[in-house]
Amino acid sequence: MVTLAEVARHAGVSASTVSYVLSGKRTISAPTRERVERSIQQLGYHPNAGARALASSRSDIIALMMPLRTDMYVPVMMEIAMAVATTAREHGRDVLLLTDQEGPEAVRRVIGSGLADAMILMDVELEDARLPLVHESPRPSVLIGLPADTDGLTCVDLDFVATGRLCVDHLAALGHQELAVIGEAAAVYERHTGFAERTINGVRERVAELGLRMLHRPCEGSFESMAGALARIFDERPGTTGIIVQNESAVGPLLSLLRQQGRAVPEDISVVAICPDQVATQTSVALTSVAIPAHEMGRRAVELVMAKLGAAGTGAGRARAAAPRETVVRLLSPRLTGRASTGQAPRLVR
Structure with missing residues (x-):
């Protein structure tokens, strides 16, 4: 795997200069920037998530909390997860998949690690134990599912x-x-x-x-x-x-x-x-x-997350950070398709 130091040697600059080109935290002259970018492309260098997080305070990762339980139909959950992953990639984001049934502890780990910019939560219960931490977290979050109290939350689900x-x-x-x-x-x-x-x-x-x-x-x-x-x-x-x-x-x-x-x-x-x-x-x-519109739910969840991340990066978004969060609930209308399994009720023989 190509390292940042190897890129620096190839471009004839210091490692800190490569870091500044990647993070944009300092102004680098156009010729130097072009030389570094050319070396990055030629060597095939890809900064890892931890390096990106340290350099820019963002990881470009969305954490997807999808507890896998034996009493749930896994193919539907995996279809949602695939939609989340593919839509996230369209926005230049990767997905960190958490499948353990850890509840609040998983939320604490994501918040504390700094490896994810936002969270998407699945398998939502009416009185979900994860929600108090979601309310307190500075990181944007979206629920695929609807708890009993949606105040201050962003949710998407089938109605x-x-x-x-x-x-x-x-x-x-x-x-x-x-x-x-x-x-x-x-x-x-x-x-x-x-x-x-x-x-x-x-x-x-x-x-x-x-x-x-x-x-x-x-x-x-x-x-x-x-x-x-x-x-x-x-x-x-x-x-x-x-x-x-x-x-x-x-x-x-x-x-x-x-x-x-x-x-x-x-x-x-x-x-x-x-x-x-x-x-x-x-x-x-x-x-x-x-x-079950699994793909649509996953896609919309990512779109809602990206809107939150975009708003958080603006001056107005930062000014609103301390204000109560708005409630956003997107319910998808059900669609019934008639097939061969339903017909007129049989007449009762008296």
Whole structure:
């Protein structure tokens, strides 16, 4: 790896002169600057993040906090992370990925290390323990997710309340009156993870407004857990004809079990999924679904971070640093795509 000292020797200048050319902290004559820049290009020198941070008080790195949990659908999270990384590169930034379930300690490490200019937080809970540190940090931050209290925060997410309501509206329009929600693993609700809580709240609100009935059963996503959840649903509400599933891992087992039980989709049971399009379209029956706009959420999060970093570098931005932070919430509208898994509710035989 080429060092700063080697660049200095190649250009015939001191190491400090190379540093000043890189940081812009001192005026360097045009011929000297051109000679140093030519040596940097010829030698292929790339200053590391630590050197950039020391030279310019910025690292050009965004920290992405993405706790990987066994009860979460990792492909969606990785799609968001890829969108964050590619969009960050378009802005000349790199991404530091933190996947441990450290909570506030991870935030403290990023703030204290100085290796990241900003933070993006995923897997946001309604009462997220990381938020007090986010409020206190001088570094810009964006949440992919929505806590209970968004005051002073910048957040981007799918509108999961509207998503739940949209799923109910679709089934109600087809005449379904007895609905069931097959949700995420129980631990997701125990943590009060925002997207899961908001979806079920939207479903409950709309069911109550329309005078329908519904059950909500968490599911681990395995075949065995899905079999147990489905058995409970039909034991407790044998008239159930519409199912909303918000658990990508449960989709395959659900369709398989319905088929084994002789329940045709959509003639006997209609199914609406909240999942990526690739999951909805690659099942034995193409699922009516509300897509998860993972790429759009990741892209918008970076755009919001870059706007914050740009504002912080201006005189007006520095003057506002001590003022209360503005609240910015960007909710993406849900989009439901009708496919083969939903149809008119079956008529009850009396």
